[in-house]
Amino acid sequence: MATEMAFTVPAEDFPLGSIFENVPGVTVELERLIPHETLTNPYFWVRGAETGEIETEFEPHEGVADIRLVDHIEDEYLLRAEWVREYDGLLTALSETNLTVLSGVGTVDGWRFEVRGDTQEAIAEFRTHYQESSISIDISMVHALLPIQGDSFELTETQREALVLAYERGYFDTPRESSLEVIAAEIGITQQSLSSRLRRGHRRLISETLTTP
Known part of the structure; x- marks a missing residue:
């Protein structure tokens, strides 16, 4: 695995x-x-x-x-x-x-x-x-990578955690209500690691929802 x-x-x-x-x-x-x-x-x-x-x-x-x-x-x-x-x-x-x-x-x-x-x-x-x-x-x-099935579009647990927390904290709002620095500190990882998880999560979501197999 x-x-x-x-x-x-x-x-x-x-x-x-x-x-x-x-x-x-x-x-x-x-x-x-x-x-x-x-x-x-x-x-x-x-x-x-x-x-x-x-x-x-x-x-x-x-x-x-x-x-x-x-x-x-x-x-x-x-x-x-x-x-x-x-x-x-x-x-x-x-x-x-x-x-x-x-x-x-x-x-x-x-x-x-x-x-x-x-x-x-x-x-x-x-x-x-x-x-x-x-x-x-x-x-x-x-x-271990255990994909979360169903509505989570096979996101890994860490990708889902990063995306959901960023959404809940208003990172995707305009204007933004939080920052990578604050969210990364809450999870206990670096800003760069959080940014990487968000990018991979976005890629998975786009792959599963907006592209044709």
């Missing part, structure tokens, strides 16, 4: 965390990432930076071969990283256990990841991998 897990790691324990040494106020967000043997160039966003030379703000790290700027919009920068495949870190553990990274957001306070495995065994294998390595991980959530 497909299973999701959320966990945090210290800022310095993920290669891209080196930017926080020079620009502690930024947020780094990975694009959706499906690790496998051939994946070496994931994309990621840096938000809140005040410099156009964003590539130079990353300190050298043994897990990163190269970082290049792809595009930028005001203070948001899209970059691409090339990993050192021999570096035994978090991405290696994710790759070897075939887990999909649903979201990965980092700040100077640490990284929060949400990942999904096709089976519970994949999640268990990942946990065994990091327990045998030097990776420091704090797991905050593990649950």
Whole structure:
């Protein structure tokens, strides 16, 4: 059964965390990432930076071969990283256990990841991998994906929770009566994680209601 897990790691324990040494106020967000043997160039966003030379703000790290700027919009920068495949870190553990990274957001306070495995065994294998390595991980959530049938259009429990709470708090009203920050704090997750759940929930609802099979 497909299973999701959320966990945090210290800022310095993920290669891209080196930017926080020079620009502690930024947020780094990975694009959706499906690790496998051939994946070496994931994309990621840096938000809140005040410099156009964003590539130079990353300190050298043994897990990163190269970082290049792809595009930028005001203070948001899209970059691409090339990993050192021999570096035994978090991405290696994710790759070897075939887990999909649903979201990965980092700040100077640490990284929060949400990942999904096709089976519970994949999640268990990942946990065994990091327990045998030097990776420091704090797991905050593990649950099987149990689609809610009927009127919920097969939303996952976490997607439904996020959508319903956002609706009840007036997030979708005009003007808005609440914010991502407030709703995320109520659920106990980051704003980025809440935003990701809302996007996936919206996609599921549109798929089930507005498109033709």
